[in-house]
Amino acid sequence: xxxxxxxxxxxxxxxxxxxxxxxxxxxxxxxxxxxxxxxxxxxxxxxxxxxxxxxxxxxxxxxxxxxxxxxxxxxxxxxxxxxxxxx
Numbered sequence: 001x002x003x004x005x006x007x008x009x010x011x012x013x014x015x016x017x018x019x020x021x022x023x024x025x026x027x028x029x030x031x032x033x034x035x036x037x038x039x040x041x042x043x044x045x046x047x048x049x050x051x052x053x054x055x056x057x058x059x060x061x062x063x064x065x066x067x068x069x070x071x072x073x074x075x076x077x078x079x080x081x082x083x084x085x086x087x
């Protein structure tokens with residue numbers, strides 16, 4: 001496969017990642033609204049621990065370095081918090 005073809009495949013994957021991130025952000029906003037209406041704290045350490053463990057297992061199953069998975073999802077979780085707080 002040519003360099004251009006491989007780069008095109010990466011571009012398509014990146015587009016999919018962006019679409020999924022946008023979908024996740026919309027869900028985070030909806031969750032934030034529900035939390036606010038219910039008087040629940042935005043930050044849920046138990047849920048964040050569950051997600052961290054899930055991400056670690058999924059990353060390992062796909063032979064991804066744990067540090068990469070943690071870094072990516074730390075940013076995603078931080079932004080989810082922002083969305084839930086009305087950001």
